[in-house]
Amino acid sequence: MIVFDLECINGHVFEGWFDDRDDLDRQQAQGLLQCPVCDSFSVSPKLSAVAIRRSASPAPAGSGQEMASQAQLDAMAEFAEKVIQYVENNYENVGTSFAKQALEMHYGVKDFKQIRGTTTREEEKTLEKEGVPVMKLPILKKDNEDLN
Numbered sequence: 001m002i003v004f005d006l007e008c009i010n011g012h013v014f015e016g017w018f019d020d021r022d023d024l025d026r027q028q029a030q031g032l033l034q035c036p037v038c039d040s041f042s043v044s045p046k047l048s049a050v051a052i053r054r055s056a057s058p059a060p061a062g063s064g065q066e067m068a069s070q071a072q073l074d075a076m077a078e079f080a081e082k083v084i085q086y087v088e089n090n091y092e093n094v095g096t097s098f099a100k101q102a103l104e105m106h107y108g109v110k111d112f113k114q115i116r117g118t119t120t121r122e123e124e125k126t127l128e129k130e131g132v133p134v135m136k137l138p139i140l141k142k143d144n145e146d147l148n
Helices: 021-029 064-090 098-106 121-130
Strands: 002-008 013-018 043-045 092-095 115-117
Touching: 002 021, 013 021, 021 043, 092 098, 098 115, 098 121
Parallel strands: 092 115
Antiparallel strands: 002 013, 002 043
């Protein structure tokens, strides 16, 4: 797959995913490309930045790149932990009734409040279909917890 920046005649810029450049050219020739903003079929690829990789070999052990990557990983883990801690402290845990309560709040049956809980895949699909905004977060097992 390859991503191209596309622009319509009205100046709207958006991305298009294609198998390759030939696929882009074929769809453009057949008039299949359409702007998602104004529905214009007059769409063409834009010039975009190209990423250049200098070396295929990984950074040697102990190099600055390796240490920077580890520092970035540590920072991301710390940030994730802070987000999870914030949610645990500021959102009511409603357990497996999350989908039911979220739908009731969405349709005004219950007053809005910050909740957290678990859902099944089917419940996730229902919430998405109904337009209920949901953010999934991983629950990390802490050393002193015994989760099944």
